[in-house]
Amino acid sequence: MVSTWLYLCLLAGQQKDQAIEKEDEIILTEAAIDAEWKRIQKKTFTRWCNEHLKKQDPEFMISEIGEDFSDGISLITLLEVLSQKKVGKYNKKPRVHAQKMENLEKALNFITKTQRAFTWST
Numbered sequence: 001m002v003s004t005w006l007y008l009c010l011l012a013g014q015q016k017d018q019a020i021e022k023e024d025e026i027i028l029t030e031a032a033i034d035a036e037w038k039r040i041q042k043k044t045f046t047r048w049c050n051e052h053l054k055k056q057d058p059e060f061m062i063s064e065i066g067e068d069f070s071d072g073i074s075l076i077t078l079l080e081v082l083s084q085k086k087v088g089k090y091n092k093k094p095r096v097h098a099q100k101m102e103n104l105e106k107a108l109n110f111i112t113k114t115q116r117a118f119t120w121s122t
Contacts, residue, residue: 049074052081072103079107083114 046065053060056077062068069075071094076087087110091099 049078053078056081070104071100072107075107076103076110079110079114083110085114 050061062074076090080087090103090106094100094103
């Protein structure tokens with residue numbers, strides 16, 4: 001009787017371990033799918049940006065959005081192409097972090113201003 005009880009406990013423990021392993025496999029699979037989806041989205045958005053940026057300059061291209069938008073130049077160029085308006089003066093060759101942040105602030109202010117104008121006109 002004790003051995004039957006012990007056998008059932010061991011069996012239950014194995015099933016629990018197997019269930020945990022299966023759950024871990026599912027989580028890893030979901031993470032892989034999520035990572036692949038993000039990679040595809042990033043690639044698609046990069047291609048979309050490049051299609052618009054080449055209207056300004058055929059040689060102008062981005063390859064890594066996070067890095068290429070970090071100084072604000074590519075973002076400002078994209079905004080000008082899409083809106084067909086000038087953002088204004090900005091640092092065309094930012095060397096220090098503060099200049100890059102000024103460019104990004106200029107771009108974000110332009111987006112906010114343009115969004116308000118669009119919202120009020122509709």
